[in-house]
Amino acid sequence: MRLHRTGSLPLYRQVQQVLQERIESRALLPGDRLPTEHELARELAVNRLTVRQAISELARAGQLVVRQGIGTFVAEPPAHFVVTLGPERSMAAVEHTTRTLEQEGMPAREVFLSSAIEDCAEAREQLRLPRRRLRRVDTQFLVDGEPWSANTYWLADTRFRGITDRLVHDGSVFRACAEHYGTDLRYAWRSFAAAAASPREAELLGVAVGTPVLVREGLNIDSSGTPTVYVTRRLRSDRMRFVLRYEHDPIVE
């Protein structure tokens, strides 16, 4: 195989096409290891950096998975787990998702990462709190040992005093609010956006920097309508997807 500049298609795009053809023709199956970068470079008579440029775009797009020291692999078709959102503002939420996952043999749990007094303009405004009262709690959602989301919660330090100690053994913030503080939460709003994974987020999610992540933010209010928890989740877009169903009587999270 030999590539060369033709028309105006850059070499690295031609390399991409070669790889995509091999995947689509099933010459390479999900989970298979690609030839090494050196081998591909030699085989296609291009520089290794050109191969890397081709691979890195395909990896970002989720078609390949690169593992340092091991090799580059054809990605498994994403096990898009569908989370169904109802029109309700209730929050059986995490509970429901967790149960569903477990029924499919995928043990899910939320793990506490860190907690600190910290300021954040957006959280301050949403919660209407002075800056010194703002507590930030970070958690990770693991499914089958694999990180699926990185979460940041903002809440009033005074109202949930000592919550950090509660979270060490069970990282579920919402459960802690309910069980230890008697606070029933429901949604005021939730939002969806897409963003590139920052270095920190990429590490937490086990993906490459710049990988698209689904950003879900939400404000939770207590039964009196007071803004109580402002949460930001970054979700692996190759693992989760949200669906708003209107037909049937709908469930949660």
Add this chain to the structure above:
Amino acid sequence: MRLHRTGSLPLYRQVQQVLQERIESRALLPGDRLPTEHELARELAVNRLTVRQAISELARAGQLVVRQGIGTFVAEPPAHFVVTLGPERSMAAVEHTTRTLEQEGMPAREVFLSSAIEDCAEAREQLRLPRRRLRRVDTQFLVDGEPWSANTYWLADTRFRGITDRLVHDGSVFRACAEHYGTDLRYAWRSFAAAAASPREAELLGVAVGTPVLVREGLNIDSSGTPTVYVTRRLRSDRMRFVLRYEHDPIVE
């Protein structure tokens, strides 16, 4: 300024930090042009490729905008337009969004791109149609002349015969369905995910390949409950964001 390998932080990350510091300290303001890649390379005593690697990640993350032949600029803070979704399945949808945008002085319109008989397993399943009856329509949503979303609609060719001609002057597919075919649509479901822009999508949206985009899919049914239009939208995540409000009585799309 001189960078060198310290600890284990790669050079290109140090270059990123330098740039981010200049942006955060407001030494570089939104819209400002950065020094050229050659200049940065010389100034920081690193290779130009190293500078490029730093810049390309920041560009993907939306902090910088790179324009060939012109220069690299600090991105304007994203004018996240918020689209409010109600729990209703109704579809005042595009209408409402368009009106809101226009009130803010941003003329919005949907533009027809192409139309063809084409097969798609997912669309076939959603619409329960045989493959030969499947029509694909592509449109672009422009706000103030700038592309905000790339849309693909799937519908029954027989039911909407001649729709292509209707769309040439007004690209709004939903409006065409209502006005020319008397079909009132509402949502059965909508979904949200994130993905990397493919070369084709990147071109339509005016962003770099691999930029995170918000993927919104939905199935629309007519008043008898028949699946009628299956639509996939790719939205610029630096321009739009979806919010589900639960508090007030809610509006549309």
Add this chain to the structure above:
DNA sequence: AAGTGGTCTAGACCACACC
């Protein structure tokens, strides 16, 4: 024509995983 970013090369060394 001049200046910008876009692509490509050859070669080197480093960090990580596995044996």
Add this chain to the structure above:
DNA sequence: GTGTGGTCTAGACCACTTC
């Protein structure tokens, strides 16, 4: 140690924008 991907360099030429 061996082999993988990760980082980095020096230098070249191309494509696009502006003048």
